[in-house]
Amino acid sequence: MxxxxxxxxxxxxxxxxxxxxxxxxxxxxxxxxxxxxxxxxxxxxxxxxxxxxxxxxxxxxxxxxxxxxxxxxxxxxxxxxxxxxxxxxxxxxxxxxxxxxxxxxxxxxxxxxxxxxxxxxxxxxxxxxxxxxxxxxxxxxxxxxxxxxxxxxxxxxxxxxxxxxxxxxxxxxxxxxxxxxxxxxxxxxxxxxxxxxxxxxxxxxxxxxxxxxxxxxxxxxxxxxxxxxxxxxxxxxxxxxxxxxxxxxxxxxQLNPLPIWIVDDASMRLVAVNDMAAKALGYRASEMLELRLGDLRMNKTALHGAPFAHARGHDDGTAIWEHRTKSGELRSMNVFQLQTDFDGRTATLCVMEDVTTQLAAQAELRHRAEYDALTGLTNRKYFDERVNRELQQASRAGKTLAMIFLDLDNFKEVNDSLGHRIGDALLAQIARRIERVVGERGTVARYGGDEFMVIADGAAPLLEPLLDSLLAAMTEPIQVAGHELFIEASIGISLYPADGDDADALVRNADAAMYLAKQNGRNQYQFYRPELSEAATSRLRISTRLRQAFRNGALTVLYQPQFDMATGTMIGAEALLRWTDAELGSVSPAVFIPVAEETGLIRGIGEWVLREACREAARWNRDPARPIRVSVNVSPLQFEHGDLMGQVREALRDSGLPPALLELEVTEGALMRTPDLAARTLAGLREMGVRVAIDDFGTGYSSLGYLKRFRVDRLKIDREFVREIGQDTETEAITLAVIAVAKALNFELIAEGVETSGHRDFLLQNGCTHAQGFLYSHAVSAGAIADIAANAAARPAPLPV
Structure with missing residues (x-):
């Protein structure tokens, strides 16, 4: 040769x-x-x-x-x-x-x-x-x-x-x-x-x-x-x-580092082979000279290019082909073909490069670009591409599609309490569970964080059983690294073409429906309604303006005095956050507090309110003869994700307020979301000398077991119960039960929302002496608190009921 x-x-x-x-x-x-x-x-x-x-x-x-x-x-x-x-x-x-x-x-x-x-x-x-x-x-x-x-x-x-x-x-x-x-x-x-x-x-x-x-x-x-x-x-x-x-x-x-052979165009036999070609395919050179090209090259599985029988009649060029080795292994070769003469016959010179590893690496990169590394589900980018294809097909076929937005409830608690490694393992198991439920009925993707998306047939007979199965699957306990975890999900659904004709609109509307499911108690699914978009727009506007207000110092703290109804003495004041916006006017806390919690802004705002209240309370209490306690509400997010004890310690140190004059109000729900963390935090606060009250008691779990475990200082009767006094005997019975629980466990008791003398008299007759409400005072500025306390001390005590 x-x-x-x-x-x-x-x-x-x-x-x-x-x-x-x-x-x-x-x-x-x-x-x-x-x-x-x-x-x-x-x-x-x-x-x-x-x-x-x-x-x-x-x-x-x-x-x-x-x-x-x-x-x-x-x-x-x-x-x-x-x-x-x-x-x-x-x-x-x-x-x-x-x-x-x-x-x-x-x-x-x-x-x-x-x-x-x-x-x-x-x-x-x-x-x-x-x-x-x-x-x-x-x-x-x-x-x-x-x-x-x-x-x-x-x-x-x-x-x-x-x-x-x-x-x-x-x-x-x-x-x-x-x-x-x-x-x-x-x-x-x-x-x-x-x-x-x-x-x-x-x-x-x-x-x-x-x-x-x-x-x-x-x-x-x-x-x-x-x-x-x-x-x-x-x-x-x-x-x-x-x-x-x-x-x-x-x-x-012969000694070229690349595999080379020459193929006779008429017979398709190999007429010359170099050592590298024989080595690459596991043959001896003499064995290869007895083979035809079709014995080595897999025409039907060519990755690129036309079959050789067609390509050889055209111009010389390169293509990637699969070749079978003597052992049966497939190797991808980048082949350069050149027409030549060999011993007076038309032949093709083939110079090859093994690109199997490179193609495998490219396939791995494509997989990483299209699939989520943690769960193995399709990622957001690939899912969006898949949705666009599905929408095109549905448009041609007149078919209904459902965009399902699934968000895990309270997943952040797992990360914060058990660590991200456990959280990642939980997400992987949840992904497998969702994938098993959906099966061939749709495409599942991890859309980000603890959010999952499903695109499926939107016909009601198929969709509703799928949604019920997803909710049922989420309620099953999950074993992760020795921990038994319970996780729930809120699901929002938008339908094509009724709720949007492109992927962005469908995802946005499914997200709005999912938010409604969370607002309505979580662990459920909700379908999109047009008014949800208006609500989402309003939330976005409020969120944006609230961030600006917090950054620009436009938020204020008012204080509602708390009284001993038996003596008429002012015993404390609750710090209440207020916001008046130049565009929105006076915004109710019932509107902007949930938005602050949803966006996480509540943590920064809550810390600011705590420091402001401590500073003002320290000014009120310059006269130790009339101590006035200040009560500050603590958001569940502050309780779970922030260094609450560190924040309290710094606020007391910077203001000089004695710890006994600070009371933190925590809702029942916040305690029960992370009971272990709650117990440790409450114990630490009480060791510092800070008092703890349960706000809105009776509206949540109201478990005597957790009251004994948490050992708080005071229970607060919710205004909803107080409002029904004199109008609803069943509600009055609940109020009496709360008073009895407080007395049995030796807790202090205070009622909020006391607006009439009837409210006052009922509470005093049944043993609740502390209250706050419009009967005594609206929320006032910090500067007015000292005057109200002085005036209350100067007034004679009310007559006993």
Whole structure:
């Protein structure tokens, strides 16, 4: 294979050298007898002059031969450099690198130097100089075109293909350049033939004159022997150079680090295989030469490109194919195919690169780009693309689709109490559970955090059972790292096309419906209604304005006094947050507090209210004879996520307020959401000397067990119960029960919302002496509290009921 794949340009050079040797050998045979006869018959007097002339002619012929040989060497180097450059250019154009490749630069200076070196051997011959000038011009044009194509291929990979007209022009110029080199070599051979012929003619004349002289004949014979020795030496060097070229091109095929084979186009058999191709596919080279291309290449599973039987009739190019190894493993090969001739037959040269690992890496990157790493579900980006395709199909088929937005309830508590590792494991199990419930009925995605999206058939007979199954699946306990966790979900649904005709609208409206499900008690599903969008817009507006108000110091704290109804003494005041906006007017706390909790802004606001209340209470209590306690509401988010004890400690230290004069009001719901954390926090606060009250007692869990566990200081009767006093006997019974619980557990008791004397009298008769409400005072500014306390102390106590 190495001989057949040798340098095609080296063969004409070898043939030319053999032709010169043959001419000289034939002439030597014909001239032996005439030279001998002339040497004998020639006059001895002419011997010296003829010998000198003959010597001069021989020196001239030898100098011409050396010049021609030097020119041929320079042309050989030029030809080899052009071949190497053309091969490198095709490599740059024809293959896509998987690593950074050095920039391709056409070796113009080196090529011009070779041409100039050859031109210096012309020795003033005009034709020789002109031909080499033409060659240099062709090299410059070829270089400009090569650099332009290489630059285009590197800047825009794949933009230069075998169909590119400029590449055809490049090949045409390349072969014209090769032809020009051959023309110059032939011209040099012709020049050498002329020199040899002229030298031979002169030698014949000299021989004819020296025939008469034996000495002249002997000298002439020795000269010829010497000349033949030099020719033999020159031929040996030429053969050695040709052998070097043969080995070089053998290395390019047989020892190439890339797998290469040649396929006969007619029989589709492999007719030449290099060692790397055999190694890559696990065969011996001899075994592969018995195979057809179809035994190795899997046409039907080609990743790119047309089947070989079709591709081979078109232009050369590259494609990625699957190849089966001897062991049955599939390897992906990037194949460069080039039409060529092999032993007089049309064949295809295939140079291959194993890209199995690269394709696997690309597939992994695609998977990471489309799927969530934690849960394995489709991610947000890929889900949006899938939804767009589903919407297009539904539009054509007139089908209804459902966008299901599922958000886990209280998931942050798991992260905060057990850590993110447990939270991540919980999300992974929830994802599997949702995926199992949905199955083939829809596509599931993790949309972000603890949010999951499902796109499914929106027909009611199919959708409602799916929603019920999702809720049921969420209520089952989950075992994670030794913890038994209970998680619930709120679900919102929007329908296509009724609730939106694009993915963004459907997701937005499903989110609004999910928010409604959370507002209505969680662990349920709600369908989107148009008014939800208005509510969402209003929430967004309130949230934005509230952030601005908090940042600009536009929030205020008022204080509602708390009294001992039996003595008329003011015993404390509850801090109440108020907000009046330039655009929205006076905004009710019932409106903006839930928004603050939803956005997390309540943590910053709550800390500010705590510090403000402590500062004002410290000012009220400059007279220790009339202590006034301040009560501050604590949001569940402050309780769960903030460093509440640290905040309280800093607020007391900075204000100088005694801990016993600070009371924190916590709702039942906040305590029960994280009972372990609540118990630890309450214990720490009470160790500091801070009092704790349960706000709105009786509206939530109202469990005697948790009251005993948490050990608070005071219970607060909700205003809803107080409002019904004198109107609803059942509500009055609940109020009496709360009073009884407080007395049994030795808790202090205070009622809020006391607005009438009837409220006051009922509470006093049944043992609740502390109250706050409009009967005594509205919420007032911090500056008015001291005056109210002083006036209350100066008034006589009310008559007992």
């Amino acid at each position: 190495g001989d057949s794949a040798g340098n095609p340009a080296a063969k004409p050079a070898l043939i030319g050298l053999w032709r010169v040797l043959h001419v000289w050998s034939a002439q030597k045979t014909r001239l032996v007898a005439p030279l001998a006869l002339i040497a004998i018959l020639s006059a001895i007097a002419l011997n010296t002059a003829i010998a000198l002339r003959q010597s001069h002619e021989q020196r001239y012929a030898l100098s011409q031969q050396r010049a021609v040989e030097s020119a041929k060497r320079d042309l050989d180097e030029l030809q080899n450099a052009l071949l190497d450059e053309h091969e490198q250019l095709y490599t740059v154009i024809g293959t896509r690198p998987f690593y950074r490749r050095a920039a391709y630069i056409y070796p113009l200076p080196a090529l011009i130097d070779n041409a100039n070196a050859a031109q210096r051997t012309c020795e003033g011959r005009e034709r020789c100089i002109a031909l080499l000038d033409e060659l240099k011009d062709m090299i410059r044009h070829l270089g400009a075109l090569s650099n332009r194509l290489a630059m285009l291929s590197m800047l825009k990979p794949g933009s230069v293909t075998m169909d590119t007209p400029s590449l055809g022009e490049l090949d045409a110029r390349f072969f014209q350049t090769m032809q020009k080199i051959g023309e110059i070599r032939m011209d040099e051979d012709a020049h050498l033939d002329q020199s040899v012929t002229r030298a031979s003619r002169d030698s014949q004349m000299a021989s004819a004159l020296l025939l008469g002289s034996g000495l002249a004949a002997a000298c002439l014979l020795l000269a010829f022997l010497r000349r033949n020795a030099r020719i033999t030496k020159s031929l040996r060097k030429a053969l050695q150079a040709a052998d070097v070229n043969r080995k070089k091109y053998k290395r390019l095929f």
